Amino acid sequence: xxxxxxxxxxxxxxxxxxxxxxxxxxxxxxxxxxxxxxxxxxxxxxxxxxxxxxxxxxxxxxxxxxxxxxxxxxxxxxxxxxxxxxxxxxxxxxxxxxxxxxxxxxxxxxxxxxxxxxxxxxxxxxxxxxxxxxxxxxx
Amino acid sequence: xxxxxxxxxxxxxxxxxxxxxxxxxxxxxxxxxxxxxxxxxxxxxxxxxxxxxxxxxxxxxxxxxxxxxxxxxxxxxxxxxxxxxxxxxxxxxxxxxxxxxxxxxxxxxxxxxxxxxxxxxxxxxxxxxxxxxxxxxxxxxxxxxxxxxxxxxxxxxxxxxxxxxxxxxxxxxxxxxxxxxxxxxxxxxxxxxxxxxxxxxxxxxxxxxxxxxxxxxxxxxxxxxxxxxxxxxx
Amino acid sequence: xxxxxxxxxxxxxxxxxxxxxxxxxxxxxxxxxxxxxxxxxxxxxxxxxxxxxxxxxxxxxxxxxxxxxxxxxxxxxxxxxxxxxxxxxxxxxxxxxxxxxxxxxxxxxxxxxxxxxxxxxxxxxxxxxxxxxxxxxxxxxxxxxxxxxxxxxxxxxxxxxxxxxxxxxxxxxxxxxxxxxxxxxxxxxxxxxxxxxxxxxxxxxxxxxxxxxxxxxxxxxxxxxxxxxxxxxxxxxxxxxxxxxxxxxxxxxxxxxxxxxxxxxxxxxxxxxxxxxxxxxxxxxxxxxxxxxxxxxxxxxxxxxxxxxxxxxxxxxxxxxxxxxxxxxxxxxxxxxxxxxxxxxxxxxxxxxxxxxxxxxxxxxxxxxxxxxxxxxxxxxxxxxxxxxxxxxxxxxxxxxxxxxxxxxxxxxxxxxxxxxxxxxxxxxxxxxxxxxxxxxxxxxxxxxxxxxxxxxxxxxxxxxxxxxxxxxxxxxxxxxxxxxxxxxxxxxxxxxxxxxxxxxxxxxxxxxxxxxxxxxxxxxx
Numbered sequence: 001x002x003x004x005x006x007x008x009x010x011x012x013x014x015x016x017x018x019x020x021x022x023x024x025x026x027x028x029x030x031x032x033x034x035x036x037x038x039x040x041x042x043x044x045x046x047x048x049x050x051x052x053x054x055x056x057x058x059x060x061x062x063x064x065x066x067x068x069x070x071x072x073x074x075x076x077x078x079x080x081x082x083x084x085x086x087x088x089x090x091x092x093x094x095x096x097x098x099x100x101x102x103x104x105x106x107x108x109x110x111x112x113x114x115x116x117x118x119x120x121x122x123x124x125x126x127x128x129x130x131x132x133x134x135x136x137x138x139x
Numbered sequence: 140x141x142x143x144x145x146x147x148x149x150x151x152x153x154x155x156x157x158x159x160x161x162x163x164x165x166x167x168x169x170x171x172x173x174x175x176x177x178x179x180x181x182x183x184x185x186x187x188x189x190x191x192x193x194x195x196x197x198x199x200x201x202x203x204x205x206x207x208x209x210x211x212x213x214x215x216x217x218x219x220x221x222x223x224x225x226x227x228x229x230x231x232x233x234x235x236x237x238x239x240x241x242x243x244x245x246x247x248x249x250x251x252x253x254x255x256x257x258x259x260x261x262x263x264x265x266x267x268x269x270x271x272x273x274x275x276x277x278x279x280x281x282x283x284x285x286x287x288x289x290x291x292x293x294x295x296x297x298x299x300x301x302x303x304x305x306x307x308x309x310x311x312x313x314x315x316x317x318x319x320x321x322x323x324x325x326x327x328x329x330x331x332x333x334x335x336x337x338x339x340x341x342x343x344x345x346x347x348x349x350x351x352x353x354x355x356x357x358x359x360x361x362x363x364x365x366x367x368x369x370x371x372x373x
Numbered sequence: 374x375x376x377x378x379x380x381x382x383x384x385x386x387x388x389x390x391x392x393x394x395x396x397x398x399x400x401x402x403x404x405x406x407x408x409x410x411x412x413x414x415x416x417x418x419x420x421x422x423x424x425x426x427x428x429x430x431x432x433x434x435x436x437x438x439x440x441x442x443x444x445x446x447x448x449x450x451x452x453x454x455x456x457x458x459x460x461x462x463x464x465x466x467x468x469x470x471x472x473x474x475x476x477x478x479x480x481x482x483x484x485x486x487x488x489x490x491x492x493x494x495x496x497x498x499x500x501x502x503x504x505x506x507x508x509x510x511x512x513x514x515x516x517x518x519x520x521x522x523x524x525x526x527x528x529x530x531x532x533x534x535x536x537x538x539x540x541x542x543x544x545x546x547x548x549x550x551x552x553x554x555x556x557x558x559x560x561x562x563x564x565x566x567x568x569x570x571x572x573x574x575x576x577x578x579x580x581x582x583x584x585x586x587x588x589x590x591x592x593x594x595x596x597x598x599x600x601x602x603x604x605x606x607x608x609x610x611x612x613x614x615x616x617x618x619x620x621x622x623x624x625x626x627x628x629x630x631x632x633x634x635x636x637x638x639x640x641x642x643x644x645x646x647x648x649x650x651x652x653x654x655x656x657x658x659x660x661x662x663x664x665x666x667x668x669x670x671x672x673x674x675x676x677x678x679x680x681x682x683x684x685x686x687x688x689x690x691x692x693x694x695x696x697x698x699x700x701x702x703x704x705x706x707x708x709x710x711x712x713x714x715x716x717x718x719x720x721x722x723x724x725x726x727x728x729x730x731x732x733x734x735x736x737x738x739x740x741x742x743x744x745x746x747x748x749x750x751x752x753x754x755x756x757x758x759x760x761x762x763x764x765x766x767x768x769x770x771x772x773x774x775x776x777x778x779x780x781x782x783x784x785x786x787x788x789x790x791x792x793x794x795x796x797x798x799x800x801x802x803x804x805x806x807x808x809x810x811x812x813x814x815x816x817x818x819x820x821x822x823x824x825x826x827x828x829x830x831x832x833x834x835x836x837x838x839x840x841x842x843x844x845x846x847x848x849x850x851x852x853x854x855x856x857x858x859x860x861x862x863x864x865x866x867x868x869x870x871x872x873x874x875x876x877x878x879x880x881x882x883x884x885x886x887x888x889x890x891x892x893x894x895x896x897x898x899x
Contacts, residue, residue: 091183
C-alpha cells in the first residue's frame with residue numbers, strides 16, 4: 001500500500017540549488033513535507049554511494065538538485081552530478097529496483113516554481129512505488 | 140594496463156545468491172584506474188546488493204574491502220581472516236586477482252565481479268582502447284610502433300588488406316585501419332620501405348596457442364637460500 | 374577534538390508561526406549525543422543574550438555552536454563574532470539550522486508534520502556539527518595590485534579606465550601597433566605567452582616585440598575582442614565585395630556615403646556553421662542604416678537579420694530607422710539567404726513574416742558579425758580558463774558575476790566571450806574593470822578552509838581527479854600520488870565524488886558526514 005508519508009532525501013547544492021529552494025520558500029510556496037535536504041557544496045560532491053546508502057537507510061526516493069548545467073557555480077559540477085545519478089540509476093535497474101526512485105534536477109536561483117515541482121514529482125513517485133521491500137512478483 | 144568492466148549486477152547477484160557471507164574484494168591497481176573495481180565500485184556494489192536483498196526479502200552478509208594489488212599473495216594474505224570466514228569471494232579485480240585468491244585458498248569459491256577485457260590505453264577519461272594482445276613476440280619496430288596484431292581486425296602481419304578504405308576497416312567502418320595508420324606513420328618517419336618488408340608467418344607458440352605462459356627472470360628470483368620460511372614450505 | 378556542542382534555540386522566531394513546540398525541540402537537542410548545553414533564549418540576536426550564552430558555552434567548555442531556527446544569513450553576525458572572539462570558537466564549528474525556512478514556512482498547510490520534520494532537521498544538524506573539523510583559512514598578501522588587461526578594444530580600454538580610476542596601476546597588452554589612448558601603461562605589439570601563480574599573485578610572461586618580459590599582477594581582464602577577418606561563410610566566399618560592418622562605420626566616420634543600395638546582413642554564415650555567432654552588432658547596424666537614410670533618403674538600405682534586438686535606448690534608433698524607411702527583413706536560419714549566382718548583385722532571401730522570397734538588388738553588402746579572436750585559445754591555455762565551443766572565452770556561473778571566469782581574479786568582457794555590440798562591450802568592460810579593481814584593491818586573498826585532501830595511501834594515481842577538476846587543483850606530486858594545490862581548490866568536491874579509490878575527502882563534507890546526516894533524517898519520523 002502506498003505510504004502516506006514517504007521518505008525522500010534530496011542532496012542539494014548550496015549555490016543555485018539552495019537558492020532556488022530559498023526563493024520558493026520566501027515566495028510562500030507550500031510543498032510536500034516528506035522531503036529532507038542534505039546540503040552539499042556542489043552536486044559534483046555527491047557520490048553514487050551517498051544515494052545508494054540513503055536508499056539502504058530507508059529512503060523511498062532520492063534526488064539531487066544542482067545548478068543548471070551551463071551555469072554551474074563550479075563550472076562542471078552539475079554535469080558530474082548528473083553522471084553520478086545516471087550511473088546509480090543503471091545500477092538500480094540491474095538489481096531490479098525502479099530507477100525513477102533517483103532523479104537529477106537542475107534549477108537556477110530564480111526558478112521559484114522548480115523546487116515545489118521537484119517535491120511533488122518525487123513524493124508522487126515515492127508514494128506510487130512505496131518502500132523498497134519484498135514484492136509478490138519477485139522470486 | 141589491464142582494463143576490465145563490471146559484470147551486470149543481476150549476473151553477479153545470481154553467482155553469489157547461494158551464499159550467506161560474501162567477501163567483496165576490490166583492487167587499487169589497474170581495475171581502480173579503469174573505474175571498475177576500486178574502493179568506490181566495491182562500496183557501491185555492496186550497497187546495491189543490499190538493496191537487491193531488501194527487495195527480494197533475504198539477508199546476506201556482504202563485507203567489502205580493497206587490496207593494493209589483488210594479484211599478489213602478500214596483499215591477499217593481509218585479509219586472510221576475512222577471506223576464511225566468508226562463504227564466497229566476489230573478486231572485483233581482474234581475473235588475475237580472482238585466481239590468485241582461488242589458488243591461495245583452493246577450498247574457497249571465488250566468483251568474478253568483473254570481465255577482464257583488454258590491455259588498453261586510456262585514450263581520454265572514460266575511454267580505453269585495445270592496443271596489445273600479449274602475443275609474446277613484439278614486432279612494432281617494423282610497423283611504425285603500431286601493433287597490427289591487436290589493432291588490425293584480422294591481425295594481419297602484411298597489410299593492408301583489400302578491405303581498407305579511407306583509413307577505415309571493412310570489418311567495422313568505425314574502426315581505424317591499423318595498416319593505414321602504419322603506412323601514415325612510416326611515411327612520416329621516412330621509412331616507407333618497411334611497408335615492402337615481408338613478415339613471415341609469426342611464431343605463435345609465444346602466444347597463448349602454446350598453452351599457459353610463464354615468464355621467468357632468473358636474476359630476479361630468490362634462490363632457495365634467500366627464501367624465507369613460509370607456511371607452505373613448512 | 375570534540376568537546377561538545379552548545380545548541381541555542383531562539384524562541385521569538387521559533388514560536389512566530391505557532392507551529393513549533395520549542396520545549397520539545399530543546400529536549401531533542403539535550404538528549405542528542407555530543408550536546409553539552411542546550412539553551413532556549415528569547416532572542417539570540419540580542420546583545421545581552423549573546424554575552425550570557427557565550428558565558429554558558431565557555432562554562433560548559435563547548436567548542437561548537439548550533440543556532441536554531443533560522444539560517445546563518447539571518448542571524449546577527451555579532452553572535453558568531455562574539456563566539457569567535459570571546460570563546461575562541463572556530464568559524465567552521467558554528468552553524469545554524471534553518472527550521473523556519475525549511476520546515477515552518479513551507480508546511481504551514483500541513484501543521485501536523487511540522488514538529489517531526491523540525492526535530493529531524495535538528496537531529497541531523499547536531500549529527501553534522503559533532504562531526505565537523507575546525508578548519509583554517511590561509512591569507513595571502515598580494516605582492517602587487519596591478520591589473521592587466523588583455524586587448525585594447527572598446528571593452529579593454531573601458532576596463533583599464535575604470536580600474537585606473539579606482540587608483541590602481543593598469544597595464545594593457547595589445548597585439549597590434551595601433552596608437553591607444555588609455556590610462557596606465559599600454560604595451561603595443563605584445564601578447565601573453567604564459568601565466569603562473571594564482572588569484573592575487575599571477576605572474577605573466579609577455580612577449581613584447583622580440584623581448585620577453587615578466588609581469589606580476591593581482592587581477593586580469595581578458596578583453597581580446599574578436600577578429601572580423603576570421604568571419605567566414607558562404608556569403609564572403611561567393612561575394613568578394615562583402616565587408617564587415619566596421620568598414621561602413623569607418624566610411625561614415627570619414628564623411629563618405631556608400632553609393633547605391635546596401636544590405637546589412639547579420640552574418641556571412643547564415644547557417645552558423647563556420648562562424649558560430651550568438652550575438653550580432655545590432656546597434657551599429659541600426660546607427661549606420663539611419664545615418665545613411667538621413668543623409669541620402671533615396672539610398673535603399675536593407676537590414677537582413679535572423680533576429681533584431683534593439684535594447685534599451687536603441688529602441689529609439691529602431692523606431693527612427695523604421696520611420697526613415699530602412700527595410701527590415703527577418704529570415705529563418707533554416708532558409709538562409711543566398712547570393713544570386715547568375716547575378717552577383719542580388720540577395721535572395723525568404724522573409725520569415727510573409728513567407729515571401731525576395732530578390733534584393735544591392736551594390737554593397739556588409740555583415741554585422743565578428744568571429745572569435747583566434748588568439749583566445751592561446752590566452753585560455755595560458756590562463757587556464759575554459760573556452761566555449763564557438764571559440765569565445767567562457768565565463769563562469771552568473772553567481773560569480775556577469776564578467777567573471779571560473780578562476781578567481783580573472784574576468785572577461787566584450788567580444789572575447791562572443792560577438793556583441795560596442796556599447797555592450799563597453800559596459801562589460803566597465804563591469805570587468807570594476808570587479809578586477811575591487812579584487813586587486815583588497816590586497817589579500819583568502820583560500821583553504823573546506824578544501825579537498827588526498828589520503829596518499831589510498832591513491833592509485835589514476836589521474837581521474839587531475840582530469841576532472843575544473844580548477845586544475847589536483848596534480849601528481851613527487852611521491853607519485855595525487856595532491857591538491859589548495860590555492861587552486863575551490864571546495865566543490867567533484868574530485869572527492871569521483872575518486873575511484875576513495876582517496877579524496879572534502880573537509881567538512883566527507884562521505885561519513887554526509888551519510889551520517891542522511892541516516893539521522895531517515896532514522897527519525899517523517
